[in-house]
Amino acid sequence: MNYQKIRNNIEDTIKQKGLIRENVLVAIDIPRQSYLNMFKRESINLNTLQKFADYLDVPVTFLIDGSNNIITSQAEKDLERKYFKAVELLALNGIKLELGKTKGVLLPTIDPFFLTKLGHKVTHP
Numbered sequence: 001m002n003y004q005k006i007r008n009n010i011e012d013t014i015k016q017k018g019l020i021r022e023n024v025l026v027a028i029d030i031p032r033q034s035y036l037n038m039f040k041r042e043s044i045n046l047n048t049l050q051k052f053a054d055y056l057d058v059p060v061t062f063l064i065d066g067s068n069n070i071i072t073s074q075a076e077k078d079l080e081r082k083y084f085k086a087v088e089l090l091a092l093n094g095i096k097l098e099l100g101k102t103k104g105v106l107l108p109t110i111d112p113f114f115l116t117k118l119g120h121k122v123t124h125p
Contacts, residue, residue: 005065
């Protein structure tokens with residue numbers, strides 16, 4: 001995952017919306033130092049990305065790779081949340097998932113072979 005790109009996407013979106021980063025961090029309850037450490041340590045919780053996405057009204061995929069795949073229906077938003085929750089659960093269970101580009105495809109299931117075909121790299125402990 002390209003953490004600098006994620007940071008740039010977050011900060012560019014904040015600027016485009018005429019917001020101030022510190023105010024956004026306060027609104028989503030993320031301390032400034034925690035925000036800076038996410039990128040320094042290259043460790044971002046998916047729930048944190050979801051907080052930014054919700055507050056900035058953009059899809060999480062936009063923050064990750066800058067894609068303009070705007071998700072409009074509630075069903076698509078629910079599917080996106082389920083996907084990222086599943087990815088996070090994999091990580092919590094020690095299964096590393098290196099996110100590749102999905103080209104706008106949201107995954108309905110977490111199948112390692114399916115993920116590999118989409119450009120993800122799955123590593124078991």
